[in-house]
Amino acid sequence: MDTILQQSFSVSFNYPVCFTEKLFSAENPVFVNVLEKGKKVKTFFVVDSGVVEAFPNLLGEIKNYASYHKERFYLCAEPLVVPGGEACKNDPAIYQQVVQATNDFGIDRHSYIVAIGGGAVLDMVGFAAAISHRGIRLIRIPTTVLSQNDSGVGVKNSINYFGKKNYLGTFTTPIAVLNDFNFLQTLDDRDWRSGISEALKVALIKDLDFFELLEANASAMARREIEPMKTQIIRCAQMHMDHIAGKDPFEFGSSRPLDFGHWAAHKLEHLSNYRVRHGEAVAIGIALDSTYSHLLGWISEEDLNRILQVIQTLGFSLYEPELSGENLIQGLREFQEHLGGELTIMLLEKLGKGVEVHEMDEQLIRKAIEFLQVKSQEPKLI
Template sequence: MNTILQQSFAVSFQYPVCFTEDLFDPSNSLFVDALEKGKICKTFFVIDDGVAKAFPNLIHQIQTYQKVHHDRFSLSADPSMVPGGEECKNDPEIYQQVVRATHEFGIDRHSYIVAIGGGAVLDMVGFAAAISHRGIRLIRIPTTVLSQNDSGVGVKNSINYFGKKNYLGTFTTPVAVLNDFNFLKTLDDRDWRAGISEAIKVALIKDLDFFEWLEQNQKAMAAREMDAMKTQIIRCAKMHMDHIAGKDPFEFGSSRPLDFGHWAAHKLEHLSDYRIRHGEAVAIGIALDSAYSHLKGWISEEDLMRILGLLQGLGFSIYEPELSGENLIQGLREFQEHLGGQLTIMLLEKLGKGVEVHEMDHELIEESVALLQHKSGKLILS
């Protein structure tokens, strides 16, 4: 005889994604407003060491801010510095450093871990917070274009393992995402540019009007005009948030439209030993999947040239030597493994509209690579 008790419940998730300047100015209450009210909240800050070097007064600003708002939160210890970029996700010792801190400083489920840095640091710290005490409250403070318009606003946390991108991770919502545009001012040109690839991605699969806006404002963004960048970031973040709130926020299925251009990008990062940064790899992945869509007869040559022209106009490469060979096809297999189901790849039916496919022609992938290699030496004017 079988006895089956059926369990069913739903949990609602809410968190604010905020945009500001001078987050730790004592007169700016945005940070303390994100904390639980009616108590002094214990906090522990983990800071990307590149951000700390670019903003040498940051720790002092945080300490001063806490003294002004001492009735709202405390600092459990001095902030912990961690390396930025993929290094922090590749070395298990670094996430374990954060986990040890939760033990040593008594960071419990009612405390807050505050992560300040680029997307890799947010991923790593979020993973450490999620597995400590089965989940410590996390506040993300993204400091790059890519983390402010895409990765920082979502629900994913991860580290790399077995040489594979994001192999270990969780889906865990933050308490709040606090974006301070001032952090963008010290980015080098590569990091300033890199995050725009995620805006191109979401525009191509969801919003032709946004793609045309990106075309019209590419020179302003390339010239580091802040108003254009702010508009791009907020608009891109909103589109990512709208998608996350849709049918499958924790990706139980195999459909991942926001990974347009990413199956190749993840492999390119690894093959280049992370010489190619994530946003740069995504730009190349977009170029590859757009070329494939063109060779399939779905988008015209004119449309393909518009896409490549926008990428090159912003300063992206559309081809790197690592793009060639069997290793790229292996990346396709690893992407399917990561999905955990049937292969599902987002391509372009037309500009502003994606279409999912469940198989890719390996010969056509090679033709797409050859096409990009041919076009890479030419500046395509959009």
């Protein structure tokens, strides 16, 4: 006789995503307000080296802030400064430093690990926090456009392994996400524009009005005007949060609509040895899948040109040499493996509306690549 006991339960997750300025000014209560109340809590900060370089007073500001709010929290050790970018996800020794610190400084499940940096650092620190003691409380402080409007607000953590992006990772919700617009001031032009590709992605598949807003403000954002940038960051973050709160936040299925343009982007990053940054690769991936959608007859040439024009106005390329060849096609197969079974790719039925497909024509992909190679050599109308 077989005995089957059926278990079923649900867990509710709730965390704030805050937007502020001068986060570690003594009078700013945003950080301490997300900490557990009624006790003095232990914190450990892990900071992106690029942020420390751009803001040399940051570590001192954190220490002064902790001193000012000493009844609420304390630093259990000096902040750990780690390399930013994909380097921190490619070298296992770096996430292991964070795990080692949890042991050395007695950082437990009631402590807080605070990650400050771009999306790669947030991914890496989040992974280390998730696997230590089965999960240490995590506060994310994104410092780039890309991490403030997309990766920083989500529930995914990861490192790269076996030469594959995000091969090891977890789904773990943060305690809070704290965005300080002041961190954007020192970004170089590449990092300034990089995150806008994620806004373009979500607008194209979900919201025509948002796409038209990005289209109208592309030149202003390329000129580094802060107000339209703030607008797109908050709206993009809200759209990503709405998606996460939907039917499949932990991606048990193979449907990943917010990965529009990403199957090619992930492979392009790797093929270029991460010379092409994530947001830049996503822009090219969007261009590729939009061109593929046009070649299928789904979107018009006029609409395709609007998309490519916005991409170029923002300062992105449409083509990189690594895009050609069989290695990119291999990326499609790896993406299917990453999904865990059925291939699911988001394409464009029209501007503002995505549609999922479960197969792609490799010859049509090559044709789309050739189209973008030619298009990238034409004079830019900007």
